[in-house]
Amino acid sequence: MSHSEYNTERNSLAYSVEKNVEVHAQKCYQCGKCSAGCPVADEMDLPPSMVMRMLQTELAANDEKILRSHSIWLCVTCEMCLSRCPMEIDIPSMMDFLRQRSRSEKKVNPKAKNIIAFHKSFLNSIRFTGRLYELGLILDYKRQSLNMTQDISLAPKMISRGKLHIFPDIIKGKAQIARIFKKTSN
Numbered sequence: 001m002s003h004s005e006y007n008t009e010r011n012s013l014a015y016s017v018e019k020n021v022e023v024h025a026q027k028c029y030q031c032g033k034c035s036a037g038c039p040v041a042d043e044m045d046l047p048p049s050m051v052m053r054m055l056q057t058e059l060a061a062n063d064e065k066i067l068r069s070h071s072i073w074l075c076v077t078c079e080m081c082l083s084r085c086p087m088e089i090d091i092p093s094m095m096d097f098l099r100q101r102s103r104s105e106k107k108v109n110p111k112a113k114n115i116i117a118f119h120k121s122f123l124n125s126i127r128f129t130g131r132l133y134e135l136g137l138i139l140d141y142k143r144q145s146l147n148m149t150q151d152i153s154l155a156p157k158m159i160s161r162g163k164l165h166i167f168p169d170i171i172k173g174k175a176q177i178a179r180i181f182k183k184t185s186n
């Protein structure tokens with residue numbers, strides 16, 4: 001059966017996933033190998049095989065649960081599920097799309113607050129220095145997550161061992177980086 005023969009409903013989340021990242025939920029036959037190999041499945045409210053099953057139903061209530069789930073934010077894009085899937089379903093790309101959709105529809109799970117703060121701080125580091133500036137990332141993350149004291153006692157040791165640099169190392173091509181951010185920001 002070709003992908004187009006799956007006849008996915010046009011207003012369903014499965015349809016959007018198919019259109020945007022070419023993941024065809026109906027190809028999944030629920031073997032469970034993705035969930036069995038996922039390193040964070042135990043922490044997830046919806047393990048990856050469950051997300052696939054819920055997409056297949058094309059029910060609005062299930063689409064809503066997926067977009068409001070914590071799982072989509074816990075996925076670390078390790079690609080273990082993709083390497084184990086007999087149908088080669090690209091769950092990591094799908095999770096990435098679901099995160100974007102969840103944000104654009106303002107349905108982010110409240111438990112994902114700190115994960116999003118970390119993503120923002122990581123991107124800010126790249127935006128301002130062109131590379132990862134660890135100390136800046138940590139300080140920005142603490143500012144965004146309002147968790148100023150967590151792990152603070154580790155900082156002096158890490159600085160003395162050269163694991164954290166006080167000043168950033170800024171790349172020459174900052175203008176190109178700025179252009180990339182401008183092009184990809186929505």
Ligand code: SF4
Nearest residue numbers: 038075076078079081
């Ligand atoms: S890519 Fe995400 S869903 Fe897949 S195994 Fe890794 S953490 Fe789990």
Ligand code: SF4
Nearest residue numbers: 028030031032034085
């Ligand atoms: S490994 Fe692939 S076919 Fe099996 S449940 Fe996961 S997505 Fe579906």
